Amino acid sequence: MKGLLATIVWLGLCLPSTFADPTWPASTDELEDFMFVTTGFGASGLASKVIPCSNPADGDPGRRTSAEWIRVAFHDMSTANIYAATTGSVWGGIDASLMYELNSGENIGAGFNTTLTTYGQFFSTRTSVADLIALGLSLATRSCGGPIVPMKTGRIDATAAGPIGVPQPQNSLFTFENQFLRMGFNTSEMIYLVACGHTVGGVHAGNFPTIVTAGTFANDYAPFDDTLDVFDDHISTQYLAGTTVDPLAQGPCVGSTRCSDKTTFGGDNNATLKTINTPTTFNSICGTMLQRMIEVVPPTVSLGSALAPYTVKPYSLQLTLLAGGTSISFTGNIRVRTTNGAVSSVQLTYLDRTGAAGDTITTTLAGTASGLDDTFSFYGFSATLDSTTSISSFTIQVTYTTGAVTTYNNNGVGYLVQDSVMLLAPQSCLDAATGNMTIVAAVRSTSATAPSLNLALKTARSTVPAPSLASTSLAMTAGSTVGPYTLYSTSTTLTSYQLTNTQFNVTAGTAIDMFKTSSGLGTTCSPFGSSASSSSSSTTSHVSTSSVTSSTSTTSSQPTQTTPAIKPTISGYTYLGCYTEGTNVRALGSAAYYDYSTMTLEECAADCAGYTYWGVEYGGECYCGDSLGAGSVIAPAGDCSFICPGNTLEYCGAGNRLELYGPASSSSSSSTQSTSISVSTSKPSTLVSSTSTKPSTSTTSSTSASATPTGPSQPASVGNWTFVGCQTEATNSRALTLASFAYDSMTLESCASNCTSVSATLFGTEYGRELTAAWYVEAIHTNTAVLQID
Known part of the structure; x- marks a missing residue:
């Protein structure tokens, strides 16, 4: 059996519940966000890759991200062997072993690497790549108009490649039937899966030239049916009507004996296909079959319940010790599902750290979001608490526009807030230039355990699209005592790859301030007691004589912002x-x-x-x-x-x-x-970078004798610079980052001159009037002509 990646476990509260919402916080909270909050406030950006269904992959009009995500799930699953327990073979299934199998001739095309690279950006201590593969299929299917594919969690990532065995277009019916039996599907189920998987997307001529002839389709991309970007029954209805355009059922595949869809569909003389020739039955059966497919996992994996959206869910809760140590800032957001009813107001009622009744905290609307089937509103709050009595838990009261009021108590346990250890974000920082990260935390002086900083560090791998993930723990050094808390700090250095994707916790015994990210840190550490560390209390107004100061919705008392938001x-x-x-x-x-x-x-x-x-x-x-x-x-x-x-x-x-x-x-x-x-x-x-000076607009001309060109051409060299090729921009950054310039009289010669002045070894022009330079090129992603100095 494949080695399984050890899961990094960080302490969280997750109690069994018979209520509609899971008890918060749950280990599945991050995946729940990915699945249900797809656009708007608080959206992660994952689902935006497949919304709409027609989104091109890597900007290539001949590729569809949604189709590629569905294909990735099938290829990862399809080497499964349900008989492994008795034969001693490797089990396989949805285990992300595909990321080690991209050099196999069974996994042809750029879509596999692109998809797994995307998933690697969202991979974390809470979310495995294997779960992301399953979730990706669910998101893509629904975005394209297909059925809701329930998503259970708990898959574990493999640490090595699995066996071969992905069905290939040249296989015989006998081979196909045996391969699908090995996966756990009979002949009828095989036909269902093929039809459900081939209702969006198509076949690339560059990958399968004996199936699609180059130059015969736009972008050399032959669609499976006449609705390329719609999950519907046309793959079956057109085949049965004899009007199919499926490149795996007609055309060049006949002569090359690679008509795999025709082979599988005809496995029972079209009997199975005839049962899914209406939109309703097609979606219903595909929902069932695709769920079964993503639940093919090794027997050592126990999947949890299907994800469902919370009715109410706390977000980004943070306690912060304020100047003087007598007060604590309590900030965060409450997400409310509004699919079935609009909300009028939201407020919190809390208990102090002794369990005594506290007061009410009001909220203001911070933003709205949508999912593929849901809508949500986020309500932000900022309150100042007495550091001695503090807080231990709260309940949420939601008033709907109908006048109905519902109190949510987290399945009877309340929404717990621990105040024994807290990250001090204003005093913590990350210097992107050096990679130095400093973390400062406040720990109650009564704690018997010194705190530690626990880091989950991603490391890029040259031969695997998803990064590795490893944990490390650093001791924190005690500093001054402020009120009932002692300040602790530690520093470490992150690599450039880890600057924006490092997750960390601060722990002290069983207390934990968890799931923080490096991207949320500022660039400067504010001294404790400065205005930056105490500003959260400057715009609040008293609503009672108790120990809480709560923000209201008036313009003179807006809550202190703690999470990124759109600025109106x-x-x-x-x-x-x-x-x-x-x-x-x-x-x-x-x-x-x-x-x-x-x-x-x-x-x-x-x-x-x-x-x-x-x-x-x-x-x-x-x-x-x-x-x-x-x-x-x-x-x-x-x-x-x-x-x-x-x-x-x-x-x-x-x-x-x-x-x-x-x-x-x-x-x-x-x-x-x-x-x-x-x-x-x-x-x-002028395009100015922080490291460049204003560019010269002078140009130089070539002294070499050559024929006068009659149209645009690409010179093999410019001065002592050699043409490298037409490159793409990098993912989430510029490919060349040393210096940048822009002017309307742009030429390759003037670009070379400006980039020589900053001692660059690479330069490129883009959009006709922009040039960039660098000492080196990182990952490549928009077209840029790049030249390299000899």
Whole structure:
């Protein structure tokens, strides 16, 4: 049997419950977020890869992320052997062994690596890659209009490749039947699975040239049926009607004997296929079969109950010791499911650390979110508690617009809050330039155990798309005593890969402040007692004579923000939405600025003062303009998920996504997009990085004799620079990051001159007028012509 990755277990409260909601917190909370909060406030960004169903993979119009996620699940499962217990063979199933099997001839195509790389970004101590593979199928199926595929959790990742055995298009019916029996499916179930798996997507000519002839389909991508991006019964109805376009049932596959769909569908003379030739029966049976497929797991794995959305769920709860040590800030959000009813208000009633009644904490609406079948509202709060009496638990009272009031008590145990150890986020920081991370925590002086910092560190692997994950623990050193708490600190160094994806806990005995992330840390550690560490109490108003100070919804007493949120207005500009880049042009092309270290929305607004629009992209790129480029359209708000490096409470767009601001009256500007961008003379059209100087606009000409070209051409060299190729941008960052410049008279020669001035060894031009430079190239992801110095 494959070696199984040891699960890193961190203490959490998870009690059995017969109620609709699980007892919070549960080990499945992160997966529950991934599955049900797909767009809007608090969305992780995972589901946005397959929403809508037509989303291209890696920006390639000939690929579909949704189809690739479904294929990945089948390939990972299909080497399963349910007879392993009696034959001594490897079991297989959904165990993420596929990430070690990408060099196998059975797993052809870029989709496997792309998908597993994506899952690796969301892999954590709570969520295995194997669970993400199963969840990915569920999300893709539902996004494409298919059935809800229930998602159970608990899969364990393999640590090595499994056996071969993925069905291949050239196999005989006999071979197919035996392979599916090995997986646990009879002939009829085999036919169901093939039809359900082939209702979206298609076949690539580049991967299977004997099945699809190059040049005969758009993007060399032959669809399985006439609804490429819809999960429906057309794969079966068209086959039965004799009008199929399925490349695995007709066409070149006949001559190459690779018509695997025709072979399987005809395994019982089309009898099974005829039972799923209506939309209702197709979706019903596919929901059942796909669930069975993702629940093929080794016998050592025990899957839990199917995930269901919480009715109410606390988010990002944080206690923070304030200056002087006499008070504690209590902040967070409450997510309320509004699918079945709108909410009027939400409030918390708490017990202090002795169990005595505390007071009521009011909340304000922080944002809304959606899922594939649900809607949610988030209510934020900020309260100041007495550090001596503090808090131990709370209940949630939700008032619905119907007037009904429901109290949620977490299945009778209350929503527990421990105050024995707490991360002090204002005093903690992460220097992205050096990788140095400092963590400061407050521990009640009565604690008999010194705290430790527990880290879950990801390490990239050159031959495996998903990273490894290992735990380490660091002792923390005692400092000053403040009120009833003692401050502790420790420091460590993260690699560049770990800067934004490291999770950590602070523990002291059985107490734990858990599941914090490095991306939530600021760049500067504030001294304890500074305004940065006590500001949370400066805008609250008293609502009673007890030990709690609670925020209200008045403009003079807004709650202190503790999590990233969309800013409605910035410097007189109004948030217009999350927008895509234009078609072959920048959405905003008049001026641009880079600041990957300290970019904030306010910084971009200042840089773009005088322009009609501005927006931030890739977390650190600021663009300005007076109109939107052709093809720039509004996208789901959750797509703009990158945190601003200079303010972890703001969003700074994402890859190919602009956090767009403009005049309040222009919220519908996407319907009147300009086909060109005028360059303003009131601001320099210069792309500036934090490490570059203003670029020279001089150009040099080649002295070599050559024929005068009659059209655009790509020179083999420019000066002493050699053409390397047309490269993509990096994932979530620029491919070349040393310096950046932009001007309308751009030439390769002027780009070479500017990049020589900063001692770069690589340079590239992009979007016609932008150039970038670097000493080295990282992972590659938008097309860039790259040249390398000899």
